[in-house]
Amino acid sequence: MSHNSSAPPGGGRRGADLAESEHADLLAPLEEAVRSESTADIAARRISQAILSGALTPGTRLREESLAATYGVSRTPIREALILLNSTGLVELTRNRGATVLKLTVQDIAEVYHVRAVLESEAARLAARRATDDLVDLLEKSCDRMAELHQAAPAEQLAADTYFHYTIARASGSQRLYALIRQVSAIPEAYRSTIAYSPDDMTMAERQHRAVAAALRKKRPAEVAKLMHRHIDWACGLAIQRLEQRVLTSPEP
Numbered sequence: 001m002s003h004n005s006s007a008p009p010g011g012g013r014r015g016a017d018l019a020e021s022e023h024a025d026l027l028a029p030l031e032e033a034v035r036s037e038s039t040a041d042i043a044a045r046r047i048s049q050a051i052l053s054g055a056l057t058p059g060t061r062l063r064e065e066s067l068a069a070t071y072g073v074s075r076t077p078i079r080e081a082l083i084l085l086n087s088t089g090l091v092e093l094t095r096n097r098g099a100t101v102l103k104l105t106v107q108d109i110a111e112v113y114h115v116r117a118v119l120e121s122e123a124a125r126l127a128a129r130r131a132t133d134d135l136v137d138l139l140e141k142s143c144d145r146m147a148e149l150h151q152a153a154p155a156e157q158l159a160a161d162t163y164f165h166y167t168i169a170r171a172s173g174s175q176r177l178y179a180l181i182r183q184v185s186a187i188p189e190a191y192r193s194t195i196a197y198s199p200d201d202m203t204m205a206e207r208q209h210r211a212v213a214a215a216l217r218k219k220r221p222a223e224v225a226k227l228m229h230r231h232i233d234w235a236c237g238l239a240i241q242r243l244e245q246r247v248l249t250s251p252e253p
Contacts, residue, residue: 191239
């Protein structure tokens with residue numbers, strides 16, 4: 001998934017529909033290098049997907065050597081990925097046991113989205129002071145792209161969605177804030193990459209994105225921050241609703 005800010009993402013990504021292919025693609029080698037993402041970033045996202053889809057159940061020990069062989073990479077990016085996932089609350093790292101998959105609760109999901117809403121609303125507020133017409137034009141094109149993805153695979157929908165959010169985060173002018181948003185978005189991205197939004201969901205997300213873009217064009221920091229916070233709160237409710245039966249109630253191993 002590319003997050004190049006020069007143009008909105010396109011479609012047609014190979015093997016995108018993870019829901020239809022069950023868990024096979026989640027444990028496939030990392031065959032593609034994605035610009036702006038390190039191998040550790042990609043590995044972290046793939047491991048997150050496997051955890052959130054149920055392919056890796058709570059209590060599962062994650063061995064670096066085994067994961068490196070599974071994904072066709074060295075142990076170094078796997079180790080970095082596990083450290084990242086430990087910081088997001090998906091994995092627990094202990095001295096004696098190494099990495100273990102944790103069980104997410106509704107409270108965990110709500111907390112992650114709350115932190116994301118706080119960070120992204122601040123990024124949007126800062127971006128509103130720096131926004132150019134060219135930036136907003138790009139954001140509106142990404143909204144046009146979302147309108148074409150009502151029946152698309154989850155990964156294509158995710159690419160359009162994250163393009164919008166990360167473009168605004170970069171436009172904030174704060175590299176640290178952008179990095180924090182990328183880090184805290186690991187769980188939401190993994191969830192979104194395995195569960196497709198319905199046409200109604202996509203319509204609502206597009207509408208909310210367009211409202212944010214309009215406020216940016218008018219350079220209204222307080223309004224755009226409020227709209228972004230409201231949008232992520234909506235996404236949080238949807239995530240909890242979709243994940244309760246699929247992941248959060250999974251039995252302990």
